[in-house]
Amino acid sequence: MGDLLVVDDISVFYGPIQALRSVSLVVREGEMVALLGANGAGKTTTLRAVSGMMAPRSGAITLAGERIDGLPSHRVVQHGIAHVPEGRELFAAMSVEENLRLGFYSERTDRSLYTARAERVMDYFPILRERADQAAGTLSGGEQQMLVVARALMSAPRLLLVDELSLGLAPMVVSTLFEILRAVNEQGTAVVIVEQFVHLALENSDRAYVLRKGEIAAEGASRDLLDDDTLIASYLGEGEPAGSDA
Ligand SMILES: Nc1ncnc2c1ncn2[C@@H]1O[C@H](COP(=O)(O)OP(=O)(O)O)[C@@H](O)[C@H]1O
Ligand SMILES: [Mg+2]
Secondary structure: OOEEEEEEEEEEEEOOEEEEEEEEEEEEOOOEEEEEOOOOOOHHHHHHHHHOOOOOOEEEEEEOOEEOOOOOHHHHHHHOEEEEOOOOOOOOOOEHHHHHHHHOOOOOOOHHHHHHHHHHHHHHOHHHHHOOOOEHHHOOHHHHHHHHHHHHHOOOOOEEEEEOOOOOOOHHHHHHHHHHHHHHHHOOOEEEEEOOOHHHHHHOOOEEEEEEOOEEEEEEEHHHHHHOHHHHHHHHOOOOOOOOOO
16 A cells, blocks of 8 residues: 655754654555554654644655645645544534534535535444534543544544544443544544553554654554564553553
8 A cells, every 4th residue: 555644754843842853654545553652752743743733843744745744734634634632622512513513624615515424424423423412511521532533534534643542531432432443444544543552552553653752763563563562661661551451
């Protein structure tokens, strides 16, 4: 399969602080790729650079051969990248349906396209169809995370970026969410998952990159990395975060 996303030698700064140092990675068409690393390693910053929330100071990012680094987020979405950021931000007082509508390009007025897309997205999340008229703030934590993912899918992305999907959720809910991501991926959307829970991420991905202090420290097939506990432990420091059942 061809390369969809190519991150080539990027450096990213917060003011004087360098968060990423010569980071390069590739996501091929249809792949599910995990981005691993201890707290502060640069996972979130990498996703921010790809989705246009931050501009790299040097290096290049291309999607299907087109340069996207330095573009604002709303332009990057039009290129086909959707980002589920850390922290699950929803409009709590707005209904599930209204939140979904926000994921549809704002300049689009095509009602039949909207309806078809909302139906397709809600097929992945039947519970959201049941709750379409309910205020987002009244949903459970797991349902809110589903809604954030569903909203991202409303742009019909070629590449979906998901940051800390499992944060604060019960294991049952997390496995449901991962099943849905895999289904989305099987339908052709490439996915990048950032996860603190290493085994969960490796079990649900084709390949993985390990970030350490802003640099890529390791990469490989997820299956091989799963078999190499010592390598994972050495790069991630403390190992699994508290509360992991892996
Ligand atoms: N808004 C910010 N301002 C300054 N430094 C930041 C900011 N966000 C992250 N950093 C720093 O950038 C580095 C990478 O952070 P981040 O990408 O959030 O890591 P991760 O997602 O892997 O935990 C860390 O050293 C962190 O302290
Ligand atoms: Mg993070």
